[in-house]
Amino acid sequence: MIYLPVDSLDVRHNFALEYYLMTEKQPSEPILMLWSTTPTVMLGKYQTAENELNRPFITAHHITAVRRLSGGGTIYNDQGGCQFTLITPNDNNAIDFSSGLSLIMQALNRIGIKAQMDSRNDLIVDGRKVSGSAQYLTAGYRLHHGSLLFHANMDWMAQALKIDPVKQKAKHIQSVHQRTVNLIEQQPTWTAATFKQQLKQALITITHAKTGRLTPAEEAHLQQIATDQFNESAVWAANSRHFDHVHKTYLTGIGVVCVAFNLNKQNRFTALKITGDFFSNIDLQHFEHALIGQTYQEATVAPIVTRELQQAPIKGLQPKQLTALLF
The missing domain is CATH 3.30.390.50 (CO dehydrogenase flavoprotein, C-terminal domain)
Structure with missing residues (x-):
């Protein structure tokens, strides 16, 4: 496995990096990344923005909005949390969260956070969600990425995201706060940076990952991919069609x-x-x-x-x- 450091806090750059690795770089061994963002909402591939996002709040607070290439639900994260990415050579075209979640769970347990897998794509602590995951596939590769909440702004999360009434009724959810929790409750003396560093070391220890680097030319190329594939205006593109x-x-x-x-x-x-x-x-x-x-x-x-x-x-x-x- 290769651990690839990511310094950018721009979600578009980081999604472009994932896409570049999957479609152009095409590594011969798994890639692991940990990265953070400025306040950002990440919309699932098959979702409609007006159903999921509180646009006035997002605009007023300069929160970045981006659409992922993976399915699943909308998430919020900021520099109080982090994202993980696992890119794995793969010939099976089925979505499968088990191996990736197992690795992250093992690393969290190693640093004193007793996380467990729950439902289709979540990690929980004491029955409350701390991580959601999503995946997409390209020819020969599986990408599994997800969020980890350590000290994220839960008030902003609750106001930026809408809960679908159908899901709310089915799951008996009253609010975002009811079903999510920050991991700082498990390690109250840590900062978000400490958590990320501890998690990184645990993952490297478990996987024996080597550290890799991108070239300046590759970094420059990512800017074009970010513009082409992850343009923020596309998130809000209106769908004016009426359905009977x-x-x-x-x-x-x-x-x-x-x-x-x-x-x-x-x-x-x-x-x-x-x-x-x-x-x-x-x-x-x-x-x-x-x-x-x-x-x-x-x-x-x-x-x-x-x-x-x-x-x-x-x-x-x-x-x-x-x-x-x-x-």
Whole structure:
């Protein structure tokens, strides 16, 4: 394993670094990174900003907003916490959090923080969430990145993020504070910098990682990737299309799934959009186009849904569940 130091506090730079390593550098052994950001909200690939983010608060407090290339839910972090990234050569195109979460959990336990894995992609301490994870895949590689809250501004988090009413009802969540906690409660004498350094040393000890470096030319290249792939304006790009039918649910172990669609007088799909905080590498435009023009009948739709999800699964979601949601 290679430990790659990251000094930038710009989330766009750091997401660009992940993307560069996955698609261009393509290392022959796993890469481990720890990094921090200025106050930032990170929107999941398949989410809609207006449903997840309090834009007036984010704008007023100069919080950076960015869309990840991974699925999952929206998170907030700042210099009071840190992010971890694990990039692993991988021939299996399935999303799997187990090995990455196990490593982070082991490192946290090593520094006196008794974290446990919970649900599909979280780490918890005393029943409350301290870390959320997400993944995406490219040809031959898996990227697993996630947040660790040490002394993050929980008030800003609560005001910057919205809780989806469907998830709120399903999980009996009243607020962000109810389900998340800062790790400083476990190590009250540490600063966020101390926590990050302790975690780094634990991870290097466990993995026997060697330290790597980027060249100045590589660093310069990241700026272009950040502009091309992680432009902040794209987060707020308005979707003005009105949908006549909106079906939304929360599925345990899968997340929020929402399908919105329009039908013409012949009862055929004229527009379709799928959003949510699920995990997948699915090309939703391809999926949506596969249904446009098709008759809104379960016998017609079910085989198409099955075919598309076989090619690019949504983690934990069975084709019959998505078909049932459509109807």
